[in-house]
Amino acid sequence: xxxxxxxxxxxxxxxxxxxxxxxxxxxxxxxxxxxxxxxxxxxxxxxxxxxxxxxxxxxxxxxxxxxxxxxxxxxxxxxxxxxxxxxxxxxxxxxxxxxxxxxxxxxxxxxxxxxxxxxxxxxxxxxxxxxxxxxxxxxxxxxxxxxxxxxxxxxxxxxxxxxxxxxxxxxxxxxxxxxxxxxxxxxxxxxxxxxxxxxxxxxxxxxxxxxxxxxxxxxxxxxxxxxxxxxxxxxxxxxxxxxxxxxx
Amino acid sequence: xxxxxxxxxxxxxxxxxxxxxxxxxxxxxxxxxxxxxxxxxxxxxxxxxxxxxxxxxxxxxxxxxxxxxxxxxxxxxxxxxxxxxxxxxxxxxxxxxxxxxxxxxxxxxxxxxxxxxxxxxxxxxxxxxxxxxxxxxxxxxxxxxxxxxxxxxxxxxxxxxxxxxxxxxxxxxxxxxxxxxxxxxxxxxxxxxxxxxxxxxxxxxxxxxxxxxxxxxxxxxxxxxxxxxxxxxxxxxxxxxxxxxxxxxxxxxxxxxxxxxxxxxxxxxxxxx
Numbered sequence: 001x002x003x004x005x006x007x008x009x010x011x012x013x014x015x016x017x018x019x020x021x022x023x024x025x026x027x028x029x030x031x032x033x034x035x036x037x038x039x040x041x042x043x044x045x046x047x048x049x050x051x052x053x054x055x056x057x058x059x060x061x062x063x064x065x066x067x068x069x070x071x072x073x074x075x076x077x078x079x080x081x082x083x084x085x086x087x088x089x090x091x092x093x094x095x096x097x098x099x100x101x102x103x104x105x106x107x108x109x110x111x112x113x114x115x116x117x118x119x120x121x122x123x124x125x126x127x128x129x130x131x132x133x134x135x136x137x138x139x140x141x142x143x144x145x146x147x148x149x150x151x152x153x154x155x156x157x158x159x160x161x162x163x164x165x166x167x168x169x170x171x172x173x174x175x176x177x178x179x180x181x182x183x184x185x186x187x188x189x190x191x192x193x194x195x196x197x198x199x200x201x202x203x204x205x206x207x208x209x210x211x212x213x214x215x216x217x218x219x220x221x222x223x224x225x226x227x228x229x230x231x232x233x234x235x236x237x238x239x240x241x242x243x244x245x246x247x248x
Numbered sequence: 249x250x251x252x253x254x255x256x257x258x259x260x261x262x263x264x265x266x267x268x269x270x271x272x273x274x275x276x277x278x279x280x281x282x283x284x285x286x287x288x289x290x291x292x293x294x295x296x297x298x299x300x301x302x303x304x305x306x307x308x309x310x311x312x313x314x315x316x317x318x319x320x321x322x323x324x325x326x327x328x329x330x331x332x333x334x335x336x337x338x339x340x341x342x343x344x345x346x347x348x349x350x351x352x353x354x355x356x357x358x359x360x361x362x363x364x365x366x367x368x369x370x371x372x373x374x375x376x377x378x379x380x381x382x383x384x385x386x387x388x389x390x391x392x393x394x395x396x397x398x399x400x401x402x403x404x405x406x407x408x409x410x411x412x413x414x415x416x417x418x419x420x421x422x423x424x425x426x427x428x429x430x431x432x433x434x435x436x437x438x439x440x441x442x443x444x445x446x447x448x449x450x451x452x453x454x455x456x457x458x459x460x461x462x463x464x465x466x467x468x469x470x471x472x473x474x475x476x477x478x479x480x481x482x483x484x485x486x487x488x489x490x491x492x493x494x495x496x497x498x499x500x501x502x503x504x505x506x507x508x509x510x511x512x513x514x515x516x517x518x519x520x521x
Contacts, residue, residue: 009357010364030380088278095279098496099489100454103469105462106477106485111299126455185369186395186452190459193374194474201372208375216375223372231367 032214037221040214050203054222057188057200060116064123065184072128072180073173076135077165093132101126101183105191119191119199126187127180134176138169171245174238181234185227200226301483310487319472323491326469329385330457330499333392337453338446341397345404345442346434362401370395371456374463383464388457395456396449403445407438440514443507450503454496469495 014034020026021033028036044050078085079093105122112118142165150164192201204219283303289295290302297305313319347354348362374391381387411434419433461470469492476484 007360007364010360013361087274091275091277091279092282096493098451098500099493100451100458100496102455102459102462103473103489103492105459106473107482107489109477110480110482110485182367182369183455186371186455189369189372190462193371193459194462204372204375208379213379216379220372220376224368227368227372228364 029213032217036214037217040212040218041221044203044215044218050222053198053200053203054226056116056198057192058226060119060199061123061184061188063116064120064188065127065180067120067124068127068131068180068184069177071124072131073135076132076137076173077139077161077169079132079136080139081161081165089132093129097129097133101129101187102190105187105194108191109195114195114197119188119196122187122191123184126183130176130179130183131173134172134179135169138172138176139165141172142168171242174241178231178234178238181230182227185223185230189223298480298482301486306483306486306490309483310490313484313487319487319491322467322469322472323495325467326457326461326492327495329388329392329461329468330453330495333389333457334396334446334450334453336389337393337397337400337449340393341400341445341449342404342442344397345401345445346408348401348405349408358401362398362405366398366402370398371459374460378464384466388460388464391460392453392457396453399448399452400442400445403448404438404442407441407445408434410441411437436513440511443510447503447507450500451496454499458492 017026017031018034021028021031021036026033032040075085075089079089080086101122104125105118108118108121108125112121146164146168147160150160155163188199189201192199193205196202200219200223204216204223207213207215207219286300287303290297290300290305301309310319344354344358348358349355371391373394374387377387377391377394381390415433415437416429419429424432458470461468462474463470465471465475469488473485473488473492476482476488
C-alpha cells in the first residue's frame with residue numbers, strides 16, 4: 001500500500017501520457033500510448049514466442065552471473081589470503097579494470113559466434129571484476145579479533161575460511177553482487193542487440209526493424225520490469241542473508 | 249589450509265627468502281608472462297590466428313591503423329561523445345539532486361522515478377532514442393547521458409540532504425546570504441558525495457558510449473571494433489580493445505587526480521597522502 005502511494009507520480013505520468021495520446025497530442029509512430037503498449041504486450045504474450053525469448057535471456061544472464069560469482073569470490077578470497085595468488089592476479093585485475101567490458105563483445109562474437117556463449121561470456125566478464133574486488137576488500141577487512149578468537153577456540157583451515165572470513169566478508173560481497181547484477185543486464189541486452197537469433201534484446205530489435213513500435217516498446221517495458229524485479233528480489237535476499245547483522 | 253598457513257608463512261617468509269623481489273617486478277611479472285605466452289602460442293602455431301592473432305601482429309597492425317587508418321580520430325570521436333554525455337549528465341543530474349534536497353515537492357515527484365529508473369538496464373532504451381533522434385550523435389549522446397545520470401542524481405541528493413546543520417546555522421548566524429550559502433557551504437560540503445556519484449557514473453558512461461557506437465555505427469571505436477569483427481579482422485578488434493582500455497585508464501586516473509585537487513582541503517586527501 002505504501003509502495004503504491006510512493007509510486008503515485010509514476011502512475012500520474014502514465015495517465016498524462018495516455019491522455020495526451022488520446023487527445024492526439026503525440027504521434028503514435030514516435031510514442032505509442034500506454035494502452036497500445038499493453039495491447040502490444042498481450043499480442044506478444046499470446047504469440048507464445050515471448051516466453052521463449054525471455055527464458056533464453058534469463059538463462060544467459062543467470063549462467064554468466066553465476067559463473068562470475070563462483071570465479072570472482074574464489075579469486076577475491078584467494079587474493080586476500082594467499083600471497084602468490086595476489087601477486088599473480090592483482091596486476092591483471094588492475095590493468096583490466098578500466099576497460100569498459102562492452103568493448104569485449106566484438107571479440108566474443110569472433111570467438112563464440114552468435115549463440116548463447118558469446119552472451120554468457122559478455123555477462124561473465126562484465127560482472128567478474130566487481131565481484132573479485134568486493135570479495136578481496138571484504139576478506140581483507142575482516143576484523144582480526146574475530147580470527148584470533150576463532151583460532152584460539154580451535155577453528156582451523158577451511159572451517160576458518162568458511163565460518164569466519166567468508167561470513168565476515170559477506171556484506172561487502174553482497175553489495176558488490178548488486179552492482180554486478182545491474183551490469184549483467186546491461187551487457188546481456190547490449191550483446192543481444194548486437195547479434196543474436198533469440199533473446200529479449202533480439203526480440204526488441206527485430207520488432208523495431210519490422211516497424212511494430214508498440215511491440216518494441218512492450219519488449220523494452222519487459223526488460224525494464226525484469227531489471228527492476230531482479231533488483232528488488234535481490235535486496236530482499238541480501239537482507240535475509242544478513243539478518244544476523246545489527247540493524248542501524 | 250589457507251587460513252592457518254598464513255601466520256606461519258608470514259613468519260617464515262623473511263627468513264627463508266634471501267633477497268626480496270623488487271616491488272615493480274612483482275607487480276608486473278604476471279602481465280609480462282601473459283603477454284609472452286600470448287606471443288609464444290601464436291609463434292608455435294598452437295592457435296588459429298583468426299581467433300588469437302600474435303601480439304606482435306596486433307601491435308604492427310595497430311601502428312598502421314594509427315598512421316594510415318585514422319584510428320586516433322576515431323578514438324577522438326569516442327572521447328568527445330563520452331565526455332559530452334558525461335558533462336550533460338553531471339550538470340542535469342547534480343541540478344536534479346539538489347532540487348530533490350531543497351524542495352519537498354520535487355522530492356515527492358522525482359524520488360519514485362529515480363528509484364524505478366535505478367535498477368533498469370537503460371541501454372534497452374536505445375531503440376527508442378534511435379527512433380526519436382536518428383542514428384547520429386544526438387541519440388548516442390542522450391542515450392549515454394540517460395544511462396549514467398541516475399547514480400549522479402542519487403549521490404547528489406544524499407550528499408546535499410545530509411549536510412551538517414551546524415555548518416548552515418553558523419553561516420547564517422554570521423550573515424551569509426542564501427546564494428552565497430549555497431556556493432560557499434552547501435556545494436563544498438556535498439562535494440565528496442557528488443564526486444563519488446560521478447566516479448560511479450563514469451565507467452557506465454564509457455560502457456554505454458561504446459555500445460551505442462557499436463549499435464549505430466558511424467565514426468568511433470565501438471563502430472570500428474564491431475565492423476572489424478564482422479569482417480573477421482581480429483587483429484583490429486584486439487587493437488581497438490587496447491585503445492579503449494587506454495582511454496578508460498587515462499580518464500579514470502584523470503578523475504582520481506581531479507578529485508584530489510578539488511578536495512585538497514578535505515580530510516580524506518590528507519589521509520591519502
